[in-house]
Amino acid sequence: xxxxxxxxHELQEMAYLDYLQTPEWQATxxxxxxxxPACELCQGTKQLEVYHTSLAHQGCEQxxxxxxxxxxxxxxELGMQPTExxxxxxxAPASTAQGVQFTLGQKAAVFAPAAAIGLAxxxxxxxxxxxxxxxxxxxxxxxxxxxxxxxxLRNQLPPxxxxxxxxxxxxxxxxxxxxxxxxxxxxxxxxxxxxxxxxAQGVQESEEEEDAERSEEASLTPVFPxxxxxxxxxxxxxxxxxxxxxxxxTYAQNRKQYATxxxxxxxxxxxxxxxxxxxxxxxxxxxxxxxxxCGLVIEQAGKCGSPAIVLDHxxxxxxxxxxxxxHVLLAGGPEAQRQAEQLRLPFFALTPxxxxxxxxxxxQERLQAVVLLPSYGDGWLDRAxxxxxxxxxxxxxxxxxxxxxxxxxxxxxxxxxxxxxxPEKVGLLPPEARQNTEILQALSxxxxxxxxxxxxxxYTMCFATQSLTYIAKWAIKSCQIRIFMRHAEHxxxxxxxxxxxxxxxxxxxxxxxxxxxxxxxxxxxxxxxLVKFDKRQSRDLSETxxxxxxxxxxxxxxxxxxxxxxxxxxxxxxxxxxxxxIDEATMLTLLxxxxxTETPSAGNGKRxxxxxxxxxxxxGNTEKMLFPVSRAxxxxxxxxxxxxxxxxxxxxxxxxxxxxxxxxxxxxxxNTEAETPVTRTELDQLGVSxxxxxxxxxxxxxxxxxxxxxxxxxxxxRKYEVYKKVLLYLExxxxxx
Numbered sequence: 001x002x003x004x005x006x007x008x009h010e011l012q013e014m015a016y017l018d019y020l021q022t023p024e025w026q027a028t029x030x031x032x033x034x035x036x037p038a039c040e041l042c043q044g045t046k047q048l049e050v051y052h053t054s055l056a057h058q059g060c061e062q063x064x065x066x067x068x069x070x071x072x073x074x075x076x077e078l079g080m081q082p083t084e085x086x087x088x089x090x091x092a093p094a095s096t097a098q099g100v101q102f103t104l105g106q107k108a109a110v111f112a113p114a115a116a117i118g119l120a121x122x123x124x125x126x127x128x129x130x131x132x133x134x135x136x137x138x139x140x141x142x143x144x145x146x147x148x149x150x151x152x153l154r155n156q157l158p159p160x161x162x163x164x165x166x167x168x169x170x171x172x173x174x175x176x177x178x179x180x181x182x183x184x185x186x187x188x189x190x191x192x193x194x195x196x197x198x199x200a201q202g203v204q205e206s207e208e209e210e211d212a213e214r215s216e217e218a219s220l221t222p223v224f225p226x227x228x229x230x231x232x233x234x235x236x237x238x239x240x241x242x243x244x245x246x247x248x249x250t251y252a253q254n255r256k257q258y259a260t261x262x263x264x265x266x267x268x269x270x271x272x273x274x275x276x277x278x279x280x281x282x283x284x285x286x287x288x289x290x291x292x293x294c295g296l297v298i299e300q301a302g303k304c305g306s307p308a309i310v311l312d313h314x315x316x317x318x319x320x321x322x323x324x325x326x327h328v329l330l331a332g333g334p335e336a337q338r339q340a341e342q343l344r345l346p347f348f349a350l351t352p353x354x355x356x357x358x359x360x361x362x363x364q365e366r367l368q369a370v371v372l373l374p375s376y377g378d379g380w381l382d383r384a385x386x387x388x389x390x391x392x393x394x395x396x397x398x399x400x401x402x403x404x405x406x407x408x409x410x411x412x413x414x415x416x417x418x419x420x421x422x423p424e425k426v427g428l429l430p431p432e433a434r435q436n437t438e439i440l441q442a443l444s445x446x447x448x449x450x451x452x453x454x455x456x457x458x459y460t461m462c463f464a465t466q467s468l469t470y471i472a473k474w475a476i477k478s479c480q481i482r483i484f485m486r487h488a489e490h491x492x493x494x495x496x497x498x499x500x501x502x503x504x505x506x507x508x509x510x511x512x513x514x515x516x517x518x519x520x521x522x523x524x525x526x527x528x529x530l531v532k533f534d535k536r537q538s539r540d541l542s543e544t545x546x547x548x549x550x551x552x553x554x555x556x557x558x559x560x561x562x563x564x565x566x567x568x569x570x571x572x573x574x575x576x577x578x579x580x581x582i583d584e585a586t587m588l589t590l591l592x593x594x595x596x597t598e599t600p601s602a603g604n605g606k607r608x609x610x611x612x613x614x615x616x617x618x619x620g621n622t623e624k625m626l627f628p629v630s631r632a633x634x635x636x637x638x639x640x641x642x643x644x645x646x647x648x649x650x651x652x653x654x655x656x657x658x659x660x661x662x663x664x665x666x667x668x669x670x671n672t673e674a675e676t677p678v679t680r681t682e683l684d685q686l687g688v689s690x691x692x693x694x695x696x697x698x699x700x701x702x703x704x705x706x707x708x709x710x711x712x713x714x715x716x717x718r719k720y721e722v723y724k725k726v727l728l729y730l731e732x733x734x735x736x737x
Contacts (some may be wrong), residue, residue: 011059017056028061036068037504043527046068102150102265103221107143114139121471168447222267223525233272234243235521236533237265244518245512251515258515268531274481276410277455278523280462281476282494289517291316293483294414294464295536298368301412302326308368308412309359311387311393313420315374319539321345329367332343332356332375334689339372352385355393363397377680377690379733380420380432384439387421391446400456408458413450418463419470422447428470428666431737444472453476468495481523486514505530591699591712678729686722697730 011024019025032050039048047070054065072548118135125131131731142149166647223238230367239247243263249481251258281296284290295317298308303325321328321343330340330352342345350358362369371390378384394413401408415421421443423429433440451474452463463479467472474480487493497508505528506520517535523529573582573590584589683693699709706723710716715723 008059014059016058018056024059031065032068035063038068038527039070039073040068040526041073042070045073047071049074058414083283088289102147107146108627110146111139111143111711112294114142142185142252180603200319204326220264220266222270223529224270227269227271230304231272232269233275233297233304234269234534235269235296235300236268236517236531237263238268238529239265239518239532240530241506241510243532244506244514247515247518247532248513263532265532268521268529270512272301272306274524275412276306276460277458278481279451279454279479280481280483280485280523281471281479282464282485282519283466283468283471283487284519285466285488287516288485288514288519289533290464290466290485291416292517292540293485293519293533294321294416294462294537295538295540296534297462298412298414299323299326299537302368305366306410306412307362307366308414309362309390311373311416312370313373313383313417315339315372316416316541317370318343318345318372320368320370320539323538327365327367329362329369331369332372334375335674335691336372339375339378350386350390352389355389356396359390359393359397363409365571366409368491375690380430381439382680383617384421384433384436384443386398387415388439388442388446391443391450394459395446395449395453395457398459399482402457408456410458410460413454413463414459414462414464415447415467416464418475418573419467421464421477422463423470424472425470435609448474451475466490477721481521483519483521485519487511497541501526530706567663591695677732678725683726683729686725688726693730696726700730 009026011019011022014022023348029050033048037048038045048068049068049071051069052061052065053067057065076428077415103582115136118139119132121127122135130256137730155561160588226232243265243542247258247261249476250261272396275297282290282293286391296315298320301308302320302323312318317338318328318330320326321330328345329348330336330343330345333529335345337349348354348358348361348369358369361367373383373386376386394411398408400406420429420433426434428436429440450459454461459478461475463471466485467489468476468487468488482499484496484499493511496511499522500506500511500520506514511520518530520528521531560565573587696709696713699712704712706727707716710720710723713723714727
């Protein structure tokens with residue numbers, strides 16, 4: 001706090017007990033109680049007092065020079081119980097009447113209604129005269145004791161309400177000092193006070209208000225002391241609720257401006273050891289910045305040299321490999337290998353059989369491994385098997401290290417969308433998961449072992465979830481560090497409110513309106529704090545596609561009508577889609593354009609007609625007749641897929657098949673004989689990737705013909721039997737769902 005030099009010198013030279021009586025100390029005390037409405041040790045809200053921790057800045061205290069404690073903590077924990085002389089000099093607690101003085105008019109205002117009630121009740125009850133006299137005596141006693149009663153009641157009020165009442169009183173005094181009077185003020189003669197007295201009062205109040213505001217802003221001293229850069233977990237800036245309200249308003253009015261908004265706050269950069277072994281839970285709804293924060297934590301841990309394993313549910317963390325100070329390893333299925341080649345990153349073919357080698361490689365080479373779960377397909381079972389295998393592999397590795405008396409090193413393990421793998425209730429999972437209880441038990445056992453024994457084995461579990469009520473309770477309770485960002489669901493808000501309690505850092509309404517990138521952090525400090533997190537350095541792939549991306553894709557996507565020489569091939573289109581240059585709709589349009597291009601000469605020397613050339617010859621829907629269906633017999637048509645004709649493998653022309661039946665079933669499967677079930681493993685052996693399955697299913701839903709789809713995915717001709725097995729597999733999955 002800044003004061004004039006001569007006044008500051010007087011305060012510094014003043015005896016301590018005399019200083020405690022000055023208006024400057026009273027203002028500092030009030031500001032400290034506003035900033036910390038609860039005991040800084042036990043979080044209690046009763047019998048609070050402000051104590052000096054240092055007298056080096058007497059008269060110009062900083063936040064670190066004072067501490068708000070309850071009497072119990074001051075006496076037991078710090079031994080800071082004031083002496084009898086200091087107690088007499090300190091301002092009385094709110095439980096006493098000292099410092100609370102009522103004027104004669106205020107006491108009269110208490111006496112008048114009390115006396116009226118004391119006279120009215122005996123009159124209504126037809127009581128004798130002594131009862132009315134007793135009512136007047138009671139009214140007088142109430143007026144005389146009103147300061148003490150007010151002080152006792154004020155002590156029982158919530159800290160926020162008491163602070164609001166104090167602000168109302170100060171606002172009234174400032175209004176009087178400025179010469180603004182209400183009708184009641186004029187009736188009571190307050191406007192007749194000497195101008196000099198009002199000026200002096202106004203100067204004092206303005207100085208106290210200025211000191212209080214500066215104290216509330218606090219210093220910009222970091223929350224944690226500075227640590228070496230390779231030992232620091234740089235997370236963001238601690239903010240107060242006033243700054244939070246400003247951010248909420250900015251986000252509501254202009255989201256584009258919010259993205260570039262900078263706040264003034266204290267750096268929140270704990271030591272990396274505060275995270276190791278503690279466990280972390282990050283909970284927020286979609287779009288709150290959860291994946292950005294998790295990516296930031298992995299980046300900072302990697303900068304400190306820590307190995308990490310990210311079980312990436314949606315493929316959002318592969319871009320970590322773009323940072324030069326990280327050593328990223330992509331792991332997964334065939335699709336992950338293709339993505340690793342595009343990003344020029346090392347790849348590990350991860351299967352349940354190779355998990356042990358994978359864990360050993362990550363730990364020994366201190367890598368940040370990203371397991372791309374989408375590369376195993378869209379089904380829950382395939383992903384869950386890998387997640388469970390990784391958890392079991394981590395525990396086996398730790399056991400081997402201990403058996404060999406090897407040194408244990410820390411490692412971060414991030415489980416994205418954890419509620420899908422360790423749910424509170426199995427009924428919240430898809431049917432596929434509920435039918436595989438063995439995998440669920442393996443997941444629960446593996447990760448329960450990691451959180452319960454992981455600290456001694458060097459593992460730090462980080463759970464990211466969209467719902468606090470969907471994830472297993474033991475996972476939340478096992479984590480000492482909890483970060484809650486925006487929540488909207490009723491049960492989640494109830495849990496946040498229960499955990500926050502009366503700590504005063506954020507209300508239920510605050511949790512419901514938190515802007516992206518802001519959350520309440522528990523565990524790093526004694527009291528939870530509001531933090532606006534930094535952005536991750538790597539590209540964020542979790543952004544929800546919007547109109548801007550749609551327009552950008554329309555501008556940058558190659559035109560499908562630029563001629564055969566400039567027509568992209570299938571691999572190019574899929575590369576554009578995977579890297580985000582085009583969206584799904586544009587990708588399907590380009591694939592359809594590929595199917596509609598003119599086909600080269602067939603094996604019999606005849607040139608096949610295109611849809612445009614044969615448009616006049618095709619009756620009905622020309623799109624369905626674009627790739628004709630052969631008919632082996634007049635009245636019998638296979639519904640298991642479009643087959644070639646009997647003459648070798650040559651395709652029929654549109655005119656030859658114009659009279660034939662066209663397959664219209666979503667997943668046509670032959671019913672002429674019993675079909676052998678097709679497994680996912682069999683399709684993998686035939687070279688059908690999860691991406692191919694996904695593309696076939698999407699095109700079937702958009703009513704592409706089988707001939708079009710087989711041409712696009714490269715399963716035509718002799719490979720058409722593979723395509724029919726794919727259709728059978730998809731039909732099986734549809735019936736199973």
